[in-house]
Amino acid sequence: xxxxxxxxxxxxxxxxxxxxxxxxxxxxxxxxxxxxxxxxxxxxxxxxxxxxxxxxxxxxxxxxxxxxxxxxxxxxxxxxxxxxxxxxxxxxxxxxxxxxxxxxxxxxxxxxxxxxxxxxxxxxxxxxxxxxxxxxxxxxxxxxxxxxxxxxxxxxxxxxxxxxxxxxxxxxxxxxxxxxxxxxxxxxxxxxxxxxxxxxxxxxxxxxxxxxxxxxxxxxxxxxxxxxxxxxxxxxxxxxxxxxxxxxxxxxxxxxxxxxxxxxxxxxxxxxxxxxxxxxx
Amino acid sequence: xxxxxxxxxxxxxxxxxxxxxxxxxxxxxxxxxxxxxxxxxxxxxxxxxxxxxxxxxxxxxxxxxxxxxxxxxxxxxxxxxxxxxxxxxxxxxxxxxxxxxxxxxxxxxxxxxxxxxxxxxxxxxxxxxxxxxxxxxxxxxxxxxxxxxxxxxxxxxxxxxxxxxxxxxxxxxxxxxxxxxxxxxxxxxxxxxxxxxxxxxxxxxxxxxxxxxxxxxxxxxxxxxxxxxxxxxxxxxxxxxxxxxxxxxxxxxxxxxxxxxxxxxxxxxxxxxxxxxxxxxxxxxxxxxxxxxxxxxxxxxxxxxxxxxxxx
Numbered sequence: 001x002x003x004x005x006x007x008x009x010x011x012x013x014x015x016x017x018x019x020x021x022x023x024x025x026x027x028x029x030x031x032x033x034x035x036x037x038x039x040x041x042x043x044x045x046x047x048x049x050x051x052x053x054x055x056x057x058x059x060x061x062x063x064x065x066x067x068x069x070x071x072x073x074x075x076x077x078x079x080x081x082x083x084x085x086x087x088x089x090x091x092x093x094x095x096x097x098x099x100x101x102x103x104x105x106x107x108x109x110x111x112x113x114x115x116x117x118x119x120x121x122x123x124x125x126x127x128x129x130x131x132x133x134x135x136x137x138x139x140x141x142x143x144x145x146x147x148x149x150x151x152x153x154x155x156x157x158x159x160x161x162x163x164x165x166x167x168x169x170x171x172x173x174x175x176x177x178x179x180x181x182x183x184x185x186x187x188x189x190x191x192x193x194x195x196x197x198x199x200x201x202x203x204x205x206x207x208x209x210x211x212x213x214x215x216x217x218x219x220x221x222x223x224x225x226x227x228x229x230x231x232x233x234x235x236x237x238x239x240x241x242x243x244x245x246x247x248x249x250x251x252x253x254x255x256x257x258x259x260x261x262x263x264x265x266x267x268x269x270x271x272x273x274x275x276x277x278x279x280x281x
Numbered sequence: 282x283x284x285x286x287x288x289x290x291x292x293x294x295x296x297x298x299x300x301x302x303x304x305x306x307x308x309x310x311x312x313x314x315x316x317x318x319x320x321x322x323x324x325x326x327x328x329x330x331x332x333x334x335x336x337x338x339x340x341x342x343x344x345x346x347x348x349x350x351x352x353x354x355x356x357x358x359x360x361x362x363x364x365x366x367x368x369x370x371x372x373x374x375x376x377x378x379x380x381x382x383x384x385x386x387x388x389x390x391x392x393x394x395x396x397x398x399x400x401x402x403x404x405x406x407x408x409x410x411x412x413x414x415x416x417x418x419x420x421x422x423x424x425x426x427x428x429x430x431x432x433x434x435x436x437x438x439x440x441x442x443x444x445x446x447x448x449x450x451x452x453x454x455x456x457x458x459x460x461x462x463x464x465x466x467x468x469x470x471x472x473x474x475x476x477x478x479x480x481x482x483x484x485x486x487x488x489x490x491x492x493x494x495x496x497x498x499x500x501x502x503x504x505x506x507x508x509x510x511x512x513x514x515x516x517x518x519x520x521x522x523x524x525x526x527x528x529x530x531x532x533x534x535x536x537x538x539x540x541x542x543x544x545x546x547x548x549x550x551x552x553x554x555x556x557x558x559x560x561x562x563x564x565x566x567x568x569x570x571x572x573x574x575x576x577x578x579x580x581x582x583x584x585x586x587x588x589x590x591x592x593x
């Protein structure tokens with residue numbers, strides 16, 4: 001009898017130790033990555049990094065940061081309009097119809113489709129017919145990635161709005177569109193904003209879809225969306241591959257990596273704060 | 282008396298022309314609102330359809346000229362117009378399998394630790410950290426792989442990793458990348474198990490491991506498998522983390538640690554300079570990757586949706 005207890009206890013102890021070890025192992029890796037990022041990135045940071053444009057050797061990352069901001073912002077706007085509308089239809093009108101479940105399923109698949117495929121797709125439908133790489137193509141690729149994120153968030157959040165609220169508004173004589181735009185959006189606003197921010201965070205670090213759409217450039221580009229658009233992820237990629245023989249370019253790449261990660265994490269954290277405030281209030 | 286009352290009611294029921302107009306206008310807005318949201322929902326279907334169609338159309342020249350050779354030969358040489366996708370397919374599968382094999386036990390361990398063992402105070406911060414790390418851009422993992430991991434492996438295990446980079450290195454980086462991702466999903470589905478069930482098992486005298494194994498795991502198996510497959514889908518299609526460390530070697534070497542290439546890495550490396558048949562072949566590769574990940578993700582979603590329906 002005792003030996004059974006003992007065996008169970010030993011097995012339990014062993015497995016639980018393994019779990020702690022796994023947690024330590026996983027966190028160790030991630031700490032090492034973040035540590036490298038902080039160490040190498042902070043060493044190369046200076047005001048020039050933000051103010052100067054990228055050059056063959058030396059220079060900064062200013063134009064790349066600006067280009068990334070422009071493209072991400074435009075993609076977020078496009079993604080928000082399409083995503084919120086589609087999510088609204090799924091939650092309010094489509095609900096359990098067959099069309100809605102199909103759209104939902106396809107959306108879930110698009111949500112995790114490889115981003116390089118999106119790049120190829122936009123290349124085939126935009127860059128080839130237009131004959132050149134452009135900022136618009138980059139925006140389109142990023143928007144295709146952000147749309148599913150926003151749709152999912154909008155639908156989930158609208159579903160959380162209690163039906164009694166809708167019924168109360170309808171009973172007072174409100175029309176359906178009024179109920180949705182005023183009552184449901186009001187209740188789901190924080191959640192939808194969280195979803196948009198998370199989508200924005202996701203696309204701001206995407207490199208693969210920009211490879212064949214916006215390409216990269218080492219000039220300043222102020223809203224000339226029809227030409228190649230400099231952007232931060234592509235600059236990191238090029239600095240670490242074809243330009244990696246120049247030490248300063250590698251340093252700049254790490255500075256850019258730190259900026260990029262900090263921006264993505266900041267967006268994530270803001271999104272979390274907004275959504276936790278909602279669950280408290 | 283009676284007559285005057287109905288007259289009053291009739292007066293109340295009669296809408297003024299202004300009210301009628303408002304009613305009509307609102308009805309129109311209603312229809313417009315529903316139709317425009319429906320239109321945007323259909324955009325999703327159109328997107329998927331046009332991704333498929335554009336890849337099939339632009340990849341067709343390569344598929345029709347090369348035929349089955351595209352999938353079965355192992356020589357990818359643009360200068361002689363030979364395109365065999367075998368090295369890339371092999372690299373994609375090997376790196377993803379290595380990544381999943383490493384990441385699954387570690388992620389499960391972290392998830393068990395976070396849901397069953399971790400002190401309450403640390404649960405939320407650690408859980409949030411894991412979720413935040415799942416959002417770190419993949420290019421960061423790639424850069425770290427080529428700057429830190431590859432030189433480390435090369436100097437400490439020169440017999441296994443002669444170049445530092447290679448399929449196994451790429452698998453390792455992918456594992457590190459998908460660990461937070463799988464952990465976050467696994468933790469979420471494990472938290473859907475009602476605490477009543479857990480407590481009953483503890484009350485019967487189960488150890489923590491027995492509770493996890495016989496109560497938690499069986500009731501969330503589908504969701505966990507779904508999360509793992511979702512991680513696999515990520516690993517299959519990942520470009521940036523892989524490109525840096527896989528070695529980008531086009532020659533087929535059926536080893537685990539040798540340098541190779543994957544579908545996504547091959548596309549990323551050759552597409553910018555590709556033309557004609559080579560471009561078409563790369564697009565056909567993209568189509569293949571999309572079909573593979575579509576199937577994998579569809580399975581994952583099917584399993585996760587079954588769990589979600591049960592969650593409160």
